[in-house]
Amino acid sequence: MPGGVMLGAGQGRYPATDCQLPPGSVLARYTDGLIEQSGQDIGTGMSRLAPALAAGPAKSLDQLCDSVLASLAPTPVTTSPCCSPAPPPRQPADPHEG
Numbered sequence: 385m386p387g388g389v390m391l392g393a394g395q396g397r398y399p400a401t402d403c404q405l406p407p408g409s410v411l412a413r414y415t416d417g418l419i420e421q422s423g424q425d426i427g428t429g430m431s432r433l434a435p436a437l438a439a440g441p442a443k444s445l446d447q448l449c450d451s452v453l454a455s456l457a458p459t460p461v462t463t464s465p466c467c468s469p470a471p472p473p474r475q476p477a478d479p480h481e482g
Contacts, residue, residue: 410448412437418456432456 412433419429436455442448
């Protein structure tokens with residue numbers, strides 16, 4: 385998926401994008417406080433996010449969030465990191481498939 389301006393960081397327009405996600409996928413929404421640390425490039429924090437999300441099976445989305453926060457949140461916490469994992473929205477059945 386092409387990158388762009390972060391949501392809320394400008395007045396840009398965001399093109400609609402459709403993609404198919406495999407069953408069991410998780411859509412991770414997070415704030416920059418989760419991946420950004422003083423003296424560290426934001427790309428470094430972003431490169432740590434995917435392995436933190438895939439670290440192991442979680443019994444619930446809350447448990448996944450706790451695990452991600454524990455592994456990525458800066459210590460000491462100087463911002464308000466937020467992680468909100470969610471299952472992707474269910475797609476309606478295509479009446480033309482069959």
